[in-house]
Amino acid sequence: MRTVPLVDGPVELRGALDLEITRSGVMPRRLPAWTTEQYQDPSVYGVTLMPSGVRLVFRTDARAVELEVLTSTGQLDTDPEPRPTGMLELLVDGAPAGRRQAPVGNVMRMAGPGGAQRLIPGEPGSVRFDGLPAGMKNVELWLPQQTPTELVALRADGEVLEPLPDGRRRWVHYGSSISHCLEADGPTGTWPVVAAGLGGVEVINLGQAGNELLDPYVARTIRDLPADLISLKVGINIVGLAAFRLRTFGPAVHGFLDTIREKHPDTPLLLMSPVSCPALEETPGPTTMGPDGKITALGEPADVADGALTLTVVRAELARIVAARQARDPHLHYLDGRELLGPDEAAELADGLHPTAAAYRRMGKRFAAHAFADDGPFR
Numbered sequence: 332m333r334t335v336p337l338v339d340g341p342v343e344l345r346g347a348l349d350l351e352i353t354r355s356g357v358m359p360r361r362l363p364a365w366t367t368e369q370y371q372d373p374s375v376y377g378v379t380l381m382p383s384g385v386r387l388v389f390r391t392d393a394r395a396v397e398l399e400v401l402t403s404t405g406q407l408d409t410d411p412e413p414r415p416t417g418m419l420e421l422l423v424d425g426a427p428a429g430r431r432q433a434p435v436g437n438v439m440r441m442a443g444p445g446g447a448q449r450l451i452p453g454e455p456g457s458v459r460f461d462g463l464p465a466g467m468k469n470v471e472l473w474l475p476q477q478t479p480t481e482l483v484a485l486r487a488d489g490e491v492l493e494p495l496p497d498g499r500r501r502w503v504h505y506g507s508s509i510s511h512c513l514e515a516d517g518p519t520g521t522w523p524v525v526a527a528g529l530g531g532v533e534v535i536n537l538g539q540a541g542n543e544l545l546d547p548y549v550a551r552t553i554r555d556l557p558a559d560l561i562s563l564k565v566g567i568n569i570v571g572l573a574a575f576r577l578r579t580f581g582p583a584v585h586g587f588l589d590t591i592r593e594k595h596p597d598t599p600l601l602l603m604s605p606v607s608c609p610a611l612e613e614t615p616g617p618t619t620m621g622p623d624g625k626i627t628a629l630g631e632p633a634d635v636a637d638g639a640l641t642l643t644v645v646r647a648e649l650a651r652i653v654a655a656r657q658a659r660d661p662h663l664h665y666l667d668g669r670e671l672l673g674p675d676e677a678a679e680l681a682d683g684l685h686p687t688a689a690a691y692r693r694m695g696k697r698f699a700a701h702a703f704a705d706d707g708p709f710r
Contacts, residue, residue, distance in 0.1 A: 420473040505543070565603065
């Protein structure tokens with residue numbers, strides 16, 4: 332097995348916008364380095380280290396490849412095992428060619444959710460994919476969407492070359508945990524990846540669990556990225572954190588769109604509202620998890636009259652904004668998120684908020700059927 336450079340070599344790391352050099356290797360991030368000075372909440376940094384949609388892409392005639400990684404996962408003191416690290420998935424010429432559990436590396440122990448963390452250092456581990464087809468082929472090695480993963484070494488028993496230019500259109504998507512898809516059954520089971528495969532496009536997933544809050548640095552990031560298609564799934568974190576009132580929500584959406592349009596004036600842009608979440612449809616946030624493990628809204632429905640946000644209010648405001656802008660922005664479109672997962676599918680929300688793995692795949696198929704249809708916004 333020969334070692335292949337992970338930086339300044341033939342391997343292309345797609346889906347990541349930054350690479351941090353670490354003691355063990357390199358860590359992909361899904362926001363550029365300059366954004367780190369613009370937020371204080373460590374959860375933002377943490378979710379951008381989770382490589383949803385990040386994959387190593389190269390050509391090789393190898394019959395076996397091996398990736399050495401150092402993962403970081405969490406563990407409550409009351410839990411016997413660390414949280415699952417997720418899957419590494421291999422695609423050869425676009426077809427599934429293997430799945431391996433990511434090895435457990437560093438473990439962050441804590442007494443309870445949100446508590447102080449104690450690092451239990453771990454060691455890198457390797458995953459190996461054998462029995463690859465003979466001859467030169469295109470390989471994609473997808474990283475687990477829910478687990479920060481340092482890349483330590485890539486090895487192959489054959490020649491490794493840079494990938495051929497990707498002629499597919501590039502789709503940049505922004506959203507919450509329901510776009511990040513921590514609960515998907517693997518990195519290629521997230522709904523944006525499922526939809527991208529069906530639509531024949533390449534996806535950059537900027538879904539940020541718990542942090543879809545219309546942050547200006549994200550708008551500037553999207554503005555500055557090459558993109559043929561853009562979608563924004565907006566609202567669930569804003570309602571769940573009670574982060575805006577109606578007075579401030581509309582201008583924030585307009586500002587986010589205006590920033591993107593500075594460099595993407597004619598790019599098809601799809602603004603999406605949240606999927607169904609019964610707890611927040613008519614009751615404002617903030618939210619908490621109840622004793623049954625399901626999300627509970629703590630706001631008062633009566634406060635809606637004074638500007639508190641519910642999902643019903645958010646959907647109406649997003650539809651209004653799109654309708655108001657379309658006269659001068661004919662490439663702006665709206666999609667009600669309930670078309671991806673509706674109120675009759677609440678049983679698919681295990682905690683009352685996050686879809687199951689099967690529901691994520693169904694959402695991807697529904698999005699593709701809408702967005703990439705002959706008369707769809709991404710046609």
